[in-house]
Amino acid sequence: MWKDFLKTHVPESVLIPPANFVKSIQLRRARRLINASSATFEYLAFEEIERLDHQFRDTSFAASQKNYSDEQEMRVASERLKKIYRRVPGIDQMKNVLELGCGTGACSRLLSQNYRIHTTGVDQVLPQPETMNKTKFLDFIVMDAQDLKFDDQSFDLIFSFDAFEHIANPEKALKEAHRVLRPGGYLYLYFGPLFPSSLGLHLYNRIKIPYCQFLFRPEDLNKYLSIKNRGSLDKSFCNGWSILDFRNLFDKMRLSFDTHFYQETPDLFNKGPLWKWPSCFRKVDDPESLFVSFIEVLLQKPDKSPELIKSSVRQVR
Ligand SMILES: C[S@@+](CC[C@H](N)C(=O)[O-])C[C@H]1O[C@@H](n2cnc3c(N)ncnc32)[C@H](O)[C@@H]1O
Numbered sequence: 445m446w447k448d449f450l451k452t453h454v455p456e457s458v459l460i461p462p463a464n465f466v467k468s469i470q471l472r473r474a475r476r477l478i479n480a481s482s483a484t485f486e487y488l489a490f491e492e493i494e495r496l497d498h499q500f501r502d503t504s505f506a507a508s509q510k511n512y513s514d515e516q517e518m519r520v521a522s523e524r525l526k527k528i529y530r531r532v533p534g535i536d537q538m539k540n541v542l543e544l545g546c547g548t549g550a551c552s553r554l555l556s557q558n559y560r561i562h563t564t565g566v567d568q569v570l571p572q573p574e575t576m577n578k579t580k581f582l583d584f585i586v587m588d589a590q591d592l593k594f595d596d597q598s599f600d601l602i603f604s605f606d607a608f609e610h611i612a613n614p615e616k617a618l619k620e621a622h623r624v625l626r627p628g629g630y631l632y633l634y635f636g637p638l639f640p641s642s643l644g645l646h647l648y649n650r651i652k653i654p655y656c657q658f659l660f661r662p663e664d665l666n667k668y669l670s671i672k673n674r675g676s677l678d679k680s681f682c683n684g685w686s687i688l689d690f691r692n693l694f695d696k697m698r699l700s701f702d703t704h705f706y707q708e709t710p711d712l713f714n715k716g717p718l719w720k721w722p723s724c725f726r727k728v729d730d731p732e733s734l735f736v737s738f739i740e741v742l743l744q745k746p747d748k749s750p751e752l753i754k755s756s757v758r759q760v761r
Contacts, residue, residue: 471732484726490661497652527632541602543566545610552564560581565582566592570584597629599625599626604635635739636709639683640686642711642713651669690739709737
């Protein structure tokens with residue numbers, strides 16, 4: 445499909461500016477439609493789930509490839525590490541790396557193999573922590589990213605993929621990451637889809653209806669999933685944070701971290717339900733959150749304390 449072709453063959457740096465332009469046009473249309481829609485917030489009827497489920501059944505999302513074989517998993521991990529290598533300087537000099545929300549641990553495994561850097565993967569749920577192939581350079585620990593059991597300044601690099609839209613309190617996790625990073629250490633995050641974006645409910649192959657989190661009552665979605673034997677919605681699965689929440693958080697953390705790179709990926713596709721049923725989106729704080737799906741950010745813990753940085757800024761002024 446051309447969307448996949450663009451993603452694979454054209455660098456993001458080339459795609460993002462025109463995508464942001466299209467986003468601004470779509471966002472204006474969304475604001476107009478939502479404002480003009482019935483003032484009462486509405487959900488669609490339960491029966492619509494089945495109809496739309498059939499309509500979107502054959503949609504293929506890049507994000508729907510979720511049950512990877514080992515080989516696919518290592519391929520994905522290798523693509524992810526390329527992102528880190530591209531952004532983070534001096535990886536080959538590092539001694540201790542931490543991955544937050546490591547899941548099956550493919551990224552940590554590959555990084556420790558490629559560079560022989562001691563890498564620790566933590567996750568609140570590890571499927572089989574005892575059989576996760578630990579080595580001299582690799583460790584997996586069941587641990588909450590919001591309450592890390594490591595000493596201060598233990599790591600040169602902390603990274604995380606697709607976990608910060610799940611972690612219940614991303615602010616706590618960022619503060620913990622800051623605490624356990626050494627001064628000068630890097631924090632690299634890539635995560636999404638954010639909850640209010642089109643695939644934000646993370647149901648992927650189970651219900652492919654874009655924005656179903658706004659179209660239907662959660663209890664109706666649960667009932668439908670249960671009738672179809674497709675599991676259930678797990679309330680703790682996604683933290684519900686929007687792009688505005690994350691922007692506020694990164695703004696707030698500005699004194700603690702230097703920002704080297706920050707990029708939002710516009711969510712331009714799957715907009716049919718938004719154009720058709722704008723009143724379902726009236727409870728969204730700001731329609732912009734419907735149009736951003738991923739965040740990539742590289743932060744660095746300054747070598748000096750925030751007080752010193754503030755005072756040196758004052759001196760320069
Ligand atoms: C979508 S999975 C991503 C896993 C892996 N990083 C990947 O990209 O394949 C999100 C992961 O975040 C983990 N997670 C959620 N909240 C967490 C927390 N508070 N502390 C540690 N891990 C957490 C989940 O258990 C899950 O493994």
